[in-house]
Amino acid sequence: MLNWSGxxxxxxxxxxxxxxxxxxxxxxxxxxxxxxxxxIAFWGKRTYGEFLRSNEGIATNILSRxxxxxxxxGILTKAVDPxxxxxxxxxxxxxxxxxxxxxxxxxxxxxxxxPRQPEEFRQFVTMVRGDQANFTKKFIDLVREGGAxxxxxxxxx
Numbered sequence: 404m405l406n407w408s409g410x411x412x413x414x415x416x417x418x419x420x421x422x423x424x425x426x427x428x429x430x431x432x433x434x435x436x437x438x439x440x441x442x443i444a445f446w447g448k449r450t451y452g453e454f455l456r457s458n459e460g461i462a463t464n465i466l467s468r469x470x471x472x473x474x475x476x477g478i479l480t481k482a483v484d485p486x487x488x489x490x491x492x493x494x495x496x497x498x499x500x501x502x503x504x505x506x507x508x509x510x511x512x513x514x515x516x517x518p519r520q521p522e523e524f525r526q527f528v529t530m531v532r533g534d535q536a537n538f539t540k541k542f543i544d545l546v547r548e549g550g551a552x553x554x555x556x557x558x559x560x
Contacts, residue, residue, distance in 0.1 A: 430476045431502065435461055435469045437509065440478070440495065440502050444542070447551030449492045450484070478502065500543050507531065507539065 419425055431437055442448040442457055454466055461469075470493065473479040478499040484490045495502075514520050514528040531538045542552050 431473075431478065433469070435459075435465060436473055436478075437502070437506055439469060439473060439493075440499060441506050443479075443493065443495055443499075443551070444503050444506065444546045445552045445554075447554035449494065450490050451493075452490070454493075473499070494549075495546060500547055503543050503546065504539050507542070 419429070431440070438457065438459060438461075439454060442454055448454055448457070451466065451470070454470075455461065455463065470479065470481070474481055474493075476498075477496055479493050480496055481491045481493055484492045510524070511528045511532065514525045545552065
């Protein structure tokens with residue numbers, strides 16, 4: 404395979420193509436990966452049990468595989484919980500934090516096209532869109548420091 408510069412790419416064997424959209428979808432394009440990123444960034448969930456209790460009802464085997472894949476992709480890190488050595492805490496890496504604007508855009512798209520979305524969410528999207536660069540930077544900084552976008556505003560999801 405050739406990469407964008409026309410040079411042979413030694414990593415192209417594992418990817419379907421060298422297209423940047425394909426690269427992104429192979430990393431996080433399944434049904435669950437971006438929901439895990441959402442749960443960390445928006446709701447402050449950090450443990451296996453918290454992810455398992457999300458509204459979407461992910462199966463335990465799928466959750467385990469997705470967490471391992473996101474860790475292998477460099478999107479998440481896993482560390483032993485200092486308060487309870489029996490469980491792990493997951494955090495977004497810089498690569499994972501860079502997915503926050505992607506998740507926000509998917510939410511904005513849903514706010515526009517999904518009639519089930521509450522008016523409060525539509526208002527939030529409108530507010531963010533008014534100063535998107537500033538809000539995005541603040542959100543990423545908040546999550547980088549261990550916070551969550553909505554956790555403190557509306558409780559845990």
